[in-house]
Amino acid sequence: MPRRVRWCGFILACMSFDFRLIYDGYHNGASNMARDEAISRMVSSGRQLPTLRFYGWMPASISLGQSQRIRTVDEAACSADGVDVVRRATGGLAILHTDEFTYSISLPIHHPLAEGDVMTSYRRIANAIIETLKRLGVHDAGADTVAKEDKAKGPVCFEAPSDYEVVGGGKKLVGSAQWRRVDAVLQHGSLPLYGDIGRVCRYLVGAPEPERVRLHATTLSDILGRPITYEEVATAWRAAFADVLDIHFTVGDLSEEEVRDATDLRDSRYGNDIWNRRR
Numbered sequence: 001m002p003r004r005v006r007w008c009g010f011i012l013a014c015m016s017f018d019f020r021l022i023y024d025g026y027h028n029g030a031s032n033m034a035r036d037e038a039i040s041r042m043v044s045s046g047r048q049l050p051t052l053r054f055y056g057w058m059p060a061s062i063s064l065g066q067s068q069r070i071r072t073v074d075e076a077a078c079s080a081d082g083v084d085v086v087r088r089a090t091g092g093l094a095i096l097h098t099d100e101f102t103y104s105i106s107l108p109i110h111h112p113l114a115e116g117d118v119m120t121s122y123r124r125i126a127n128a129i130i131e132t133l134k135r136l137g138v139h140d141a142g143a144d145t146v147a148k149e150d151k152a153k154g155p156v157c158f159e160a161p162s163d164y165e166v167v168g169g170g171k172k173l174v175g176s177a178q179w180r181r182v183d184a185v186l187q188h189g190s191l192p193l194y195g196d197i198g199r200v201c202r203y204l205v206g207a208p209e210p211e212r213v214r215l216h217a218t219t220l221s222d223i224l225g226r227p228i229t230y231e232e233v234a235t236a237w238r239a240a241f242a243d244v245l246d247i248h249f250t251v252g253d254l255s256e257e258e259v260r261d262a263t264d265l266r267d268s269r270y271g272n273d274i275w276n277r278r279r
Helices: 029-044 075-081 118-136 197-203 210-216 220-224 230-245 256-270
Strands: 003-007 010-014 017-027 051-057 061-064 084-087 095-097 100-108 166-168 171-180 184-192 247-252
Touching: 017 029, 017 230, 029 051, 029 061, 029 084, 029 100, 029 184, 029 256, 051 230, 075 084, 075 197, 095 197, 100 230, 118 166, 118 171, 118 184, 118 220, 118 230, 171 210, 171 220, 197 210, 230 247
Parallel strands: 017 051, 017 247, 061 084
Antiparallel strands: 003 010, 051 100, 061 095, 100 184, 166 171, 171 184
């Protein structure tokens, strides 16, 4: 029998959803974006279960939103520090991926968790992220609409939250972006674990002063006042998503076909100047 779940004031009748969970380790920027898209393609075709992927970045990488100008990046500073530059398929602003926990969720377009418009499905996933953070000790974690004057106007994603992005301690804590195609929904996002949230400003042209970013965004360890590990977050994230979204996870890996597709996408798109310098 389906159970009825109250979510954000609505009643949602649902069965438990079968998902694949991938603990995918650390990859460079082009490989990470390629692997997300390869998984999304396979999920949308029905050849794989809806998939939640956990991953990290090595080396550190700047990712630009799909429409963001490449001139936003200080390429000399990135090169000097060994920081990758990659363009996402999703929108939004620049993120420095380092010392963070990163997730992606891939759904067929007609999956119940993808129902509605971008903001509806975004809020649904945000609700599970909020529960993750509360289980980790961020008791005031939440997400809501943001006044127009409070939204970021510069190139930095973590300068200020967008609508329904997750905040804690009054500051932006998780940055996410969604890509909806005819047959699929891909959402990925970043939770900074520790370090200086203002570091991103070194690698961008026209960025605000680092202190401005620190005023509006934070890391999980800063909120908790203690060290936090990737593994601790992964455990809480899996449990919260299972409970809030009624998901049953089976741990797996990318298939051989997904690995081949990701390699092709890395070489032809995400690791290619034609894509990364297209704007």
